[in-house]
Amino acid sequence: MNKKLLIAALALVAALIAPVYVYPVLLMTILCFAIFASSFNLLLGYAGLLSFGHAMFFGTSAYITGWLLKSSPISLELALLGGMLVSTVMAALVGLLAIRRAGIQFAMITLAFSQFVYFVLLQAHFTGGENGMQGIPRNALFGLIDVKDSFHFYYVVLGVSALALFLFYRIVNSPFGEILRAIKDKEPRVESLGMKPEQFKYLAFILSASLAGLAGALKATVFQFATLTDASWPISGEVILMTLLGGLGTLSGPMFGAAIVVILNDELAGLGEWALIAQGVILLVVIVFFRRGFVGEIAALMAKWKKPAAKSEVQATA
Amino acid sequence: MSEVAAPARAPTAASSADNILVAENISRRFGAFLAVNDVSLAVRRGSIHALIGPNGAGKTTCFNLLTKALPLSSGRISFNGKDISALRSADVARLGLVRSFQISATFPNLTLLENVRVALQATYGKAFHFWRSIAAVKDLNARAGELLDQVGLAGSRDLLASELSYGKKRALEIATTLALEPDLLLLDEPTAGMGHEDIEPITRLIRKVAEGRTVLLVEHNLSVVSTLCDRVTVLQHGQIIADGSYEAVSRDPLVRTAYMGEEDA
Numbered sequence: 001m002n003k004k005l006l007i008a009a010l011a012l013v014a015a016l017i018a019p020v021y022v023y024p025v026l027l028m029t030i031l032c033f034a035i036f037a038s039s040f041n042l043l044l045g046y047a048g049l050l051s052f053g054h055a056m057f058f059g060t061s062a063y064i065t066g067w068l069l070k071s072s073p074i075s076l077e078l079a080l081l082g083g084m085l086v087s088t089v090m091a092a093l094v095g096l097l098a099i100r101r102a103g104i105q106f107a108m109i110t111l112a113f114s115q116f117v118y119f120v121l122l123q124a125h126f127t128g129g130e131n132g133m134q135g136i137p138r139n140a141l142f143g144l145i146d147v148k149d150s151f152h153f154y155y156v157v158l159g160v161s162a163l164a165l166f167l168f169y170r171i172v173n174s175p176f177g178e179i180l181r182a183i184k185d186k187e188p189r190v191e192s193l194g195m196k197p198e199q200f201k202y203l204a205f206i207l208s209a210s211l212a213g214l215a216g217a218l219k220a221t222v223f224q225f226a227t228l229t230d231a232s233w234p235i236s237g238e239v240i241l242m243t244l245l246g247g248l249g250t251l252s253g254p255m256f257g258a259a260i261v262v263i264l265n266d267e268l269a270g271l272g273e274w275a276l277i278a279q280g281v282i283l284l285v286v287i288v289f290f291r292r293g294f295v296g297e298i299a300a301l302m303a304k305w306k307k308p309a310a311k312s313e314v315q316a317t318a
Numbered sequence: 319m320s321e322v323a324a325p326a327r328a329p330t331a332a333s334s335a336d337n338i339l340v341a342e343n344i345s346r347r348f349g350a351f352l353a354v355n356d357v358s359l360a361v362r363r364g365s366i367h368a369l370i371g372p373n374g375a376g377k378t379t380c381f382n383l384l385t386k387a388l389p390l391s392s393g394r395i396s397f398n399g400k401d402i403s404a405l406r407s408a409d410v411a412r413l414g415l416v417r418s419f420q421i422s423a424t425f426p427n428l429t430l431l432e433n434v435r436v437a438l439q440a441t442y443g444k445a446f447h448f449w450r451s452i453a454a455v456k457d458l459n460a461r462a463g464e465l466l467d468q469v470g471l472a473g474s475r476d477l478l479a480s481e482l483s484y485g486k487k488r489a490l491e492i493a494t495t496l497a498l499e500p501d502l503l504l505l506d507e508p509t510a511g512m513g514h515e516d517i518e519p520i521t522r523l524i525r526k527v528a529e530g531r532t533v534l535l536v537e538h539n540l541s542v543v544s545t546l547c548d549r550v551t552v553l554q555h556g557q558i559i560a561d562g563s564y565e566a567v568s569r570d571p572l573v574r575t576a577y578m579g580e581e582d583a
Contacts, residue, residue: 175439175455176448178428182436185425192385192423194411194440194498203446 039211045249053114059231061213087213132227247293344393437497485516
């Protein structure tokens with residue numbers, strides 16, 4: 001327990017001094033995608049639902065937040081909440097149609113909706129179409145605190161991310177989260193115990209979309225622009241990559257996955273098209289050799305060290 | 319809980335009060351195949367009732383119809399006098415009709431305690447509380463522990479269900495089912511795939527949990543049926559061919575023909 005506290009304290013110190021040494025925008029990008037990947041992880045890792053269209057929540061929210069900030073003197077946190085709210089409502093509608101389907105059907109329905117949303121965003125006037133939305137201002141936080149400077153803004157993003165990730169942690173470790181894990185394990189059994197699995201999956205879908213929306217809203221304020229890329233299917237694919245790379249269904253795995261992918265994209269940016277190929281190769285290696293993902297494999301190794309010999313037989317059957 | 323039916327009542331009133339579950343002319347069709355054909359069945363309150371029959375007789379389909387896991391093609395089912403024909407299984411579970419599964423239906427990646435707690439959560443009213451810590455349902459741990467104790471698993475509450483042996487998984491499943499305090503327990507082949515050493519304890523366990531409730535089970539093992547059950551219904555080709563005590567049914571010529579060669583299995 002104390003070890004955990006120590007790790008948390010170290011992480012906190014590292015997070016606080018990081019922008020002194022690392023470009024703040026890169027750090028903020030990592031945080032945004034850590035939230036996004038966690039939102040995806042909530043859905044796939046804990047509820048067993050594979051969404052192929054998570055970019056619709058990310059992208060829409062980015063545009064809504066950007067539009068709110070550009071067109072009104074609204075304070076920053078309200079703009080973020082506004083974007084989040086729209087993606088939440090969107091999920092409530094999409095979920096009505098998608099949630100009764102499972103597996104590949106669910107994935108295809110979410111993809112279809114996501115393409116539809118992409119098209120709407122392309123055609124809508126307020127988004128700026130193919131040019132995207134530029135020059136999104138970072139309005140004052142609570143209407144008081146100036147956060148225009150990226151160095152200062154980093155701490156806002158850090159605080160919001162900490163809240164979001166705590167919310168994710170809370171959901172996963174709540175009474176509701178327990179039922180979700182049971183549904184992922186054996187849905188018909190949950191039904192036979194008198195609960196309606198689709199209601200739980202519906203709520204999980206909405207919660208996941210809110211978090212994805214928050215990630216998109218933050219991203220719009222970090223980069224100060226929103227583009228169609230944010231709502232495009234490669235973003236939906238990238239979040240899957242992050243989650244699998246880090247470790248599906250592990251608490252922190254997808255966050256690490258997000259960091260790895262963001263840093264890789266940054267490092268490989270000079271290679272142009274080759275960056276995608278490198279990403280593909282990495283994903284292939286992970287899927288073939290490290291099925292549990294980065295954090296999943298480390299956790300498995302630690303578990304092996306902790307209970308050697310005696311328990312190893314049990315592990316083999318598990 | 320389950321009221322003991324008064325022995326002397328007018329026949330019409332008695333039929334609804336004495337029988338916890340009544341199926342009238344239920345059928346289920348899969349395309350052209352009539353898996354269950356016009357079956358009528360009454361399960362007497364407080365009894366242990368078995369549904370038997372040779373392979374492919376439609377037992378499992380019939381079972382799935384009774385638990386509402388499959389919709390009816392035609393017919394009517396009532397439970398405790400209430401028409402449940404149009405309900406789904408989550409609804410009938412809440413009314414007190416809870417089933418187990420032929421393929422062990424535990425949650426493999428949850429601990430034993432969590433397995434039972436999930437079932438307890440069904441009626442606890444906090445299942446949608448995503449903003450609260452799991453400590454919000456801590457109160458349920460004691461009851462979950464009792465239920466595990468009842469089936470002899472109290473010592474392994476923090477193991478993952480996937481780490482249990484087959485027989486113990488069935489016991490865990492029964493504990494999970496009991497968490498809903500069902501009036502009627504439906505067990506789908508509780509001893510299927512079990513070795514001799516597991517059959518005896520599970521039979522004892524079923525007898526124990528049957529106290530104060532009604533049990534309907536589908537079972538292959540006739541020796542289990544003969545020692546456990548008050549009443550036996552025999553299905554063949556989706557239809558009932560006999561109904562009565564084990565002794566009466568086993569003397570029935572139709573049943574003997576249906577089971578020819580399987581009698582001593």
